[in-house]
Amino acid sequence: MALSAISSLVLVGAGKMGGAMLAGWLDRGLPAAAVTLVDPALGPEMADLVARHGLAHATTVEGLAAPAVLVLAVKPQMMAGVLAAVAPVVGPETVVVSVAAGTTLATLGGALGDGPIVRVMPNTPAQVGQGMSVGVGNAAVGPEQRAVVDALMRAVGATAWIDDEGLMDAVTAVSGSGPAYVFLLAEVLAAAGRAAGLPADLAALLARQTVSGAGALLAASELDPATLRRNVTSPAGTTAAALAVLMADDALQPLMTAAVAAAAKRGRELAG
Structure with missing residues (x-):
């Protein structure tokens, strides 16, 4: 699918990986008007990206409407607090994408409900459009949701999918690290x-x-x-x-x- 078809996307976390993905998405046609970036402290590069594209920026998710896609690009150690904060803005149709190593689908689902959730392990060559991303979804992820996530990750490199979440630690060890x-x-x-x-x-x-x-x-x-x-x-x-x-x-x-x-x-x- 085309990224231009995504009506709304909230990206939580604007570090190296979040920023690299966002830059790739915008370059590949994600409408700037569809994006809300949530980060309490933007670095200079991300502040410049926000200014150049006129992106909506918030320091918290409070008050945001449920988006079509919610991407969590925060460190694993921060995930528990982030999940509690974002849970109120996850709608029944929201596709949640987590790029945090070690945070399982069960953990994500326990905090966010039984809607579509995808774990993705990307790597840093995404910064130059040469990343490798591997995804695994929960039972609520169907072909349409998978196509959305695949389009997002193909914007920054190659993609692959696994059915066994137990392989994700090995994926992380080989391509993530x-x-x-x-x-x-x-x-x-x-x-x-x-x-x-x-x-x-x-x-x-x-x-x-x-x-x-x-x-x-x-x-x-x-x-x-x-x-x-x-x-x-x-x-x-x-x-x-x-x-x-x-x-x-x-x-x-x-x-x-x-x-x-x-x-x-x-x-x-x-x-x-």
């Missing part, structure tokens, strides 16, 4: 370049461009990552020597498996 792992790769690659004798600024440039360029190639190619890796690797060459270290039995794969498991465990802890 995953950009941090990639940024860490750029950090340690630059540090390794410095250790090999490169000037710091050159090592940083090489690491940044290599990681971003490889990501762009992966996105543009129909080949799987293993094939792309093999295509770079000449037998007995320099890349093969490095990969022998990275692909050792006690190296990158078990480390990444442990990291994802730790993130998933923390997601379950946040859910209580």
Whole structure:
């Protein structure tokens, strides 16, 4: 569906993720007149976005009419208080979308009722329209509501859906937290370049461009990552020597498996 068909949307939370989603929605045709942004303290970038588009801004939801879509983009630690505050403005037809890690559909439904609710796990590349968002809905979410949420999240990247909410902690661990792992790769690659004798600024440039360029190639190619890796690797060459270290039995794969498991465990802890 087209975002222009959304009659009213309330976004609670204008941090990095909320702001990135809102900018993408406006760019993809969500009418500015349909949006109300709720945040007690806008940062400079969001204040500028509000001014440029003439968006309605409120510090609380008090007095707002029930919207067609309510998006909760707040930190998990804030969610309990936010749910109590927004419950009075959730109508029976309001589609509630939560992007908070660890807050379950049961928790959301317990506070907001049995209307349509969708949990979505996006990630920070949404800031440049290259996000990955995975959604799961409660029993009240039908094709129409799912289409609304899918259109919103496709405005900032790719989307996927799961039927088993139990997979959401693993989704969070892989794609929600995953950009941090990639940024860490750029950090340690630059540090390794410095250790090999490169000037710091050159090592940083090489690491940044290599990681971003490889990501762009992966996105543009129909080949799987293993094939792309093999295509770079000449037998007995320099890349093969490095990969022998990275692909050792006690190296990158078990480390990444442990990291994802730790993130998933923390997601379950946040859910209580």
